[in-house]
Amino acid sequence: MIDPAAFRTAWPQVVRSLAVTTRSLDRGEEYAAEAFARAAAQPGGTIDDLVGWCVQVGRRTWFDALRHRTVFDRLQPQLARPEVADVDVPHAPGDDLDDRLALLFVACDDALAPGAQLVLAMRVVCGLTIRQIAGHLGIAEATAAARLTRAKSALARARGEFAVPDEHAREARLPVVLACVAGLFTVGQREALQPADATQDPARDAYTLAEALAAEYPDDPEVLGLRAVCRLGLARRPGRVRDGVALPLDEVDRMAWDHRLLRAGLDDAAAALAHYSGPDSVSPGRFALEAAISGVHATAPDAAGTDWPRLAQLYDVLLATWPSPATRVARLVVLGRLALRDGGDLAPVEHELEKLVAEGPPYAARDASLALADLARRSGRADDAAGRYRELLDVVPEGPLREFCRQYAG
Structure with missing residues (x-):
């Protein structure tokens, strides 16, 4: 074997x-x-x-x-030549590029629609299943499968022979490549709080790709921001599960965190934001902002000591830069924590979360449901919380997070 x-x-x-x-x-x-x-x-x-x-x-x-x-x-x-590992072709653009990155840049061809680029890259290069891709993009599995088929055909028609794009073309495709790697990391963090098999860990795979990207683009703030997100996320993953049950933020064992990786991630986050400082600078990009958000969580002494107002500010900027359902849910979670801390009104926050449950893509609806259950639990509405956690048992896959829901479902 x-x-x-x-x-x-x-x-x-x-x-x-x-x-x-x-x-x-x-x-x-x-x-x-x-x-x-x-x-x-x-x-x-x-x-x-x-x-x-x-x-x-x-x-x-x-x-x-x-x-x-x-x-x-x-x-x-x-x-019909004896060589097997190398094909006798002239030197071409990208010959010295990491193989997975080379394939990512090929898949993220601007001749394809953005949705098709993501599906092709996530399936062929990142190795995600159609179910995982559909879940991440918030589309039906049949739609994801159809996009994959169309993307392969469209790429063959548009480009003919396989070739790794040159440096200029890779630069233009970099934002989509970053989105693919970020999607791979999100799937890993969402589905595997405690991976049983290190070889089946999308989050670690994403980190490997982020490292390779940083080697190619060491001064790009968005590349550094993405690597920071991966490093900080993986550094904080230990201590999130106890006896097979996911832990809420208040109970996470911060001493179990990987502090070496944490420091490296914070260095990346600082370097990414530094690129946007100065009077003539533009607003930070998505991944620099996400790195800053992860950095706030990583440096907090505990959940109560988290700088929630700073997180709210950062999410406001991120929402303007990247207005995704995931960003909306995360921002509302922060606003909920602030309302609980300051004795504010939870109703507006819960109303917006209910809208995401009803109208958002499946992944956002699930996260919004978790946020509503958490707010009910923290505000002393035990029956309401238990009912929401029971409903979540039908949508959360087997694993530590489902066991957490079961624990509070009563």
Whole structure:
């Protein structure tokens, strides 16, 4: 049995190599999947170089398909070469780029609609399932699947042969790439508070991609902001679960946090915001703001000592920059905490949360429901809280968060 981590590491390298060979991202993914399936069936210890073995098998499988075409006789002298891990092609833009980043930049082609870019990148490169992609984007699974199919066809029509975009094109596609990596991290944090298998941890995968992006763009404030979000989120993940049950913010064990990663994340957050200082600077971008928000939580001594007014200010700016349902829910959570602390009126906050439950995408509706249950619990309305937590048992997947809901459902 080959280590699953080895498969995850090898996958982007094999896809990229076969995409170059077949001149198609879609075919590269297809033949890579076939090669990996054959590798998984091999007895343990028989494959020394997983990447080279899979590339060789993928190429041979493609050659077999080509034999049924008349063009094969013309192509055989060029294609049937002994090299397996490298394809003999001239140096092209992005040849020294991390393989997963290279595929991300290919998938985030501006010839595709933004929704199609995200679906293609999240599926082919990030490895998310159609269910996870649909949940993150707030669309039906059938819609996500259809977008994926259309995106592959549109990319083939628009660009023809597979090629990694040049530096200028990559710069233009960077915002979508960042959104893809952020989406991968969000899925990981939402679904795996305590991953049982480190090889199936989307949040860690996102952090790896953020590191690779920072290596390519060390002075980009949004790249640094995204890496800060990943670092701070992962640093605060230990201590969030006790005996299989998620803990509310007030009970999180802050001593269990990864303080080395925390310091690195705070350094990134500070560096990201520094780019926006000065009289001629523009407003901070989405990820610099999200990093600042994570930094406020990370530096608070406890939940009561959190600078909630500062968080409210930051969310107001973030909402203007990135007015997503997730931002709206998070801002309302902060406003609710302020109302509870200062004896304010919860009704306006709860009204807005109820609207998101009724009208928002599924992920926002779930988070808004959790926020309403939390406000009811904290304000002493035990019966109301228990009823909301019972309803959440039907929508929260198995895991620590569901066990938390069960604990308060009564």
